[in-house]
Amino acid sequence: MAASISGLLKPWTPRVLLVRWSRYNPYYLEPEVRKEAYSRPESELSAEEKEERELKMLRPIKAATNSTTSSVFNDPLYLKFMSTNRFSTLENIKRKQVEKYHKATDGQKDGIECNPYVIFHQALENCKPVVTLASIQKGGKYYQVPIPLTGQRQRFLAMKWMITECRENKHRRTHMYEKLSQELLAAFEKEGNVIKKKHELHKMAEANRAYAHYRWW
Amino acid sequence: MLMSDSSAAVSPQICGTPALRRKNLGAAGPEKFTAEFIQKQVEEFEIGKRHLANMMGEDPENFTQEDIDRSIAYLFPSGLFEKRARPLMKVRLSADLCFPPCEAVQWGPDGRPFHFLFYTGKQYYYSLMHDLYGRVLKVEKHQDQLRAKGLFPTEPKQIALGTSRWLTKEELEARLVEPISSQDYECFIQLLERLVAMPCCSLEQQFVMSHRQQLEAQSMHQVVPPLQKDDAGVDFSTAEGRRKTSRGSVVVRDCGAGRLTVNGQDYLHYFPVLQDREQLMFPLQFCGLLGRFDLDCSVSGGGRSSQAGALRLAISRALLSFLPQSEGEAMRQAGLLTPDPRVRERKKPGQEGARRKFTWKKR
Numbered sequence: 001m002a003a004s005i006s007g008l009l010k011p012w013t014p015r016v017l018l019v020r021w022s023r024y025n026p027y028y029l030e031p032e033v034r035k036e037a038y039s040r041p042e043s044e045l046s047a048e049e050k051e052e053r054e055l056k057m058l059r060p061i062k063a064a065t066n067s068t069t070s071s072v073f074n075d076p077l078y079l080k081f082m083s084t085n086r087f088s089t090l091e092n093i094k095r096k097q098v099e100k101y102h103k104a105t106d107g108q109k110d111g112i113e114c115n116p117y118v119i120f121h122q123a124l125e126n127c128k129p130v131v132t133l134a135s136i137q138k139g140g141k142y143y144q145v146p147i148p149l150t151g152q153r154q155r156f157l158a159m160k161w162m163i164t165e166c167r168e169n170k171h172r173r174t175h176m177y178e179k180l181s182q183e184l185l186a187a188f189e190k191e192g193n194v195i196k197k198k199h200e201l202h203k204m205a206e207a208n209r210a211y212a213h214y215r216w217w
Numbered sequence: 218m219l220m221s222d223s224s225a226a227v228s229p230q231i232c233g234t235p236a237l238r239r240k241n242l243g244a245a246g247p248e249k250f251t252a253e254f255i256q257k258q259v260e261e262f263e264i265g266k267r268h269l270a271n272m273m274g275e276d277p278e279n280f281t282q283e284d285i286d287r288s289i290a291y292l293f294p295s296g297l298f299e300k301r302a303r304p305l306m307k308v309r310l311s312a313d314l315c316f317p318p319c320e321a322v323q324w325g326p327d328g329r330p331f332h333f334l335f336y337t338g339k340q341y342y343y344s345l346m347h348d349l350y351g352r353v354l355k356v357e358k359h360q361d362q363l364r365a366k367g368l369f370p371t372e373p374k375q376i377a378l379g380t381s382r383w384l385t386k387e388e389l390e391a392r393l394v395e396p397i398s399s400q401d402y403e404c405f406i407q408l409l410e411r412l413v414a415m416p417c418c419s420l421e422q423q424f425v426m427s428h429r430q431q432l433e434a435q436s437m438h439q440v441v442p443p444l445q446k447d448d449a450g451v452d453f454s455t456a457e458g459r460r461k462t463s464r465g466s467v468v469v470r471d472c473g474a475g476r477l478t479v480n481g482q483d484y485l486h487y488f489p490v491l492q493d494r495e496q497l498m499f500p501l502q503f504c505g506l507l508g509r510f511d512l513d514c515s516v517s518g519g520g521r522s523s524q525a526g527a528l529r530l531a532i533s534r535a536l537l538s539f540l541p542q543s544e545g546e547a548m549r550q551a552g553l554l555t556p557d558p559r560v561r562e563r564k565k566p567g568q569e570g571a572r573r574k575f576t577w578k579k580r
Contacts, residue, residue: 023558031552035503038547056550058380058432063530064552066522069495070503087491 028062029055035070075117077124081159085177090116092181113188123187127158127194131205136214145214146205161194162187169193262308269306282307341393342401346408352421353412360417373416381429383409388430439545439554444538454538458530460557463519465527469535473511479528480515493525500533500553504544510536530556 032038042050067079082089093116101112113119132153133144149157166179186192266285270277273288285306293304323340324330334340334347363369384392386402397405412418413425442454452471457464477484477497488494501507512532516524533553537545548554562571569575 023560028555031550031555033503033551038550054380057546061550061552061555063555063557064499066496066526067492069499070551071495071499 024062027059029059031061031064032056033064033068033070033074075120077155078117078120081120081124081162082180088175088177089180089184090120092177093119093184096181096185119188120184123184124155124158124162126187126190127162127198128154129157129198129201130154132157132201133204133208134215136211138214143211143214144204144208145211146208147215158194161197165193165197259308262306265306339395339397339401341395342397342405345393346405349405349408349412352424353408353415356412356415356417356420359420360415363417370416374419375416376413376418376422376425378413378429380432381426382432384428384430439537439549441537441545442535452539454535456531456534456537458527458532458534458556460526460530461519461523461560463516463523463527465514465516465524465531467515467528467531467535468513469532469539470511470513471509471539473509475508475510477512478514484514488521488525490521493521496525496529497532499529500536500548503548503551503553504536504540506536506539510539526557529553 067083068074068076078086078090094114097112097114097116097119101109101114104112113122129149131146132149134147135142136145137143162180162183166176166183170179170182183192183194187194266280267277269285269288270280272292273284275284289304289306295303297303323332323335330336332340332344334343337343360369383406386397386399389402389405390397409425409428412421418425442456444452444454447453447470453468455466455468457466459465479487484494484497488497497512498507501510514528514531516528518524519527530553533548537548537554540548545554564570567575
């Protein structure tokens with residue numbers, strides 16, 4: 001490698017300090033932590049994936065963060081939601097589900113989901129709103145206009161509502177993880193306060209359907 | 218008056234006053250190191266080297282550069298701290314010292330420059346661009362000929378670029394021995410891309426490849442710690458790692474049962490938080506070797522998370538000696554073998570922290 005390129009590979013500070021800069025120079029690529037990505041044979045890959053593999057062979061890779069591992073228990077979405085106290089919530093959910101499972105009759109046993117990660121993902125999906133209201137000014141008055149939401153915003157709102165609801169509306173003597181597990185199970189069954197809030201928002205948006213054309217973007 | 222038909226070059230100034238013929242020394246410009254000048258300096262250096270060998274009582278034939286350095290240091294002891302300011306006897310034809318490369322005189326005795334693009338100022342760059350454009354035109358002409366004959370290939374053979382990249386601006390400057398601006402460099406790369414994009418460009422394969430630099434695989438840079446055997450015949454390897462201010466080192470022993478000792482304590486006591494233990498297990502779990510090794514770790518400095526990160530790096534490096542090269546490459550692509558360069562950002566004056574500004578007050 002030329003001297004200039006190896007000079008590029010060290011940790012660097014850009015000459016003009018931008019607001020958002022990183023200690024890695026732009027030559028570094030993101031790491032791929034999952035084990036399955038490396039066990040696929042050559043024949044299964046498409047042309048782009050082969051090119052990507054070639055590129056990865058030649059470029060330096062950033063270090064994996066502290067919170068990621070290659071184990072099956074590593075869930076990036078769940079980490080975003082709750083990085084501290086993680087396993088208490090999941091353990092609680094699991095315990096309740098397994099209790100229910102053992103108490104249920106044989107016919108109902110298939111319907112009970114025991115994997116806490118699946119429950120978490122499904123509960124979050126159920127809580128995601130599809131539209132939200134925005135305050136748009138038209139002719140001196142402000143109207144509540146329904147606007148679509150991006151996936152990122154939906155996820156954020158679902159998580160935010162979940163956490164706020166647990167903080168405020170529950171009994172203060174219970175632990176957070178306990179409250180969260182109750183709420184997540186309720187959301188999984190499509191009951192509970194968060195689902196109610198989502199439905200109310202949808203009803204308001206439906207009521208204000210007439211103003212939808214005020215949106216210009 | 219008869220002109221003598223000697224073979225000597227005819228001076229253009231056949232008549233003129235001595236004042237005209239006198240060289241204007243003030244307008245000589247910066248000193249040009251011609252090839253003859255450099256050659257003369259090299260010869261003088263050789264003679265001086267032999268004298269020095271005689272002075273020191275050594276054999277002039279086998280007097281190496283290290284001997285010269287030693288002799289000069291003995292004869293001219295210098296207490297200066299800056300190494301480059303000390304007395305030096307060396308022939309270095311590199312750009313930073315002694316003779317900058319290729320500052321040879323560019324014009325003949327009649328003042329006429331050798332290169333036809335001398336007056337552009339960047340003769341080598343423009344001649345390269347001229348050459349490149351000529352090749353582009355040649356390829357286009359070839360394509361037109363093929364089309365006229367009806368032999369234009371439906372699937373033209375492209376140049377196999379492979380794992381290579383274009384020369385960087387610095388490399389190009391080193392080749393052309395003259396400085397070029399970034400716009401010039403971009404024009405050059407654009408013209409090369411245009412040449413490569415043409416269907417029949419395989420004519421100019423060799424020219425294009427001469428301006429490309431081969432990239433080598435990153436995995437070649439990995440230093441694998443040597444696999445050692447202890448008295449009982451068990452394999453083990455040692456490695457170190459660091460993260461922020463923590464320094465950790467680990468001894469990975471084979472034929473173990475998955476026991477981990479950190480600074481003498483069991484890892485469950487030393488790292489009560491689950492996340493740290495997960496980080497320690499990460500390299501082992503990634504390679505599927507969880508129960509095979511015994512780890513003996515020692516770590517100091519930093520906080521719990523950075524100690525865990527330092528140990529993770531140390532474990533990954535130590536594991537390299539037990540694994541084949543493809544697995545090592547997989548570990549590198551998972552980000553296990555890169556030392557994390559993120560450190561605490563300093564606090565700046567006029568701000569409360571590294572990024573946080575003071576509360577803005579309107580008045």
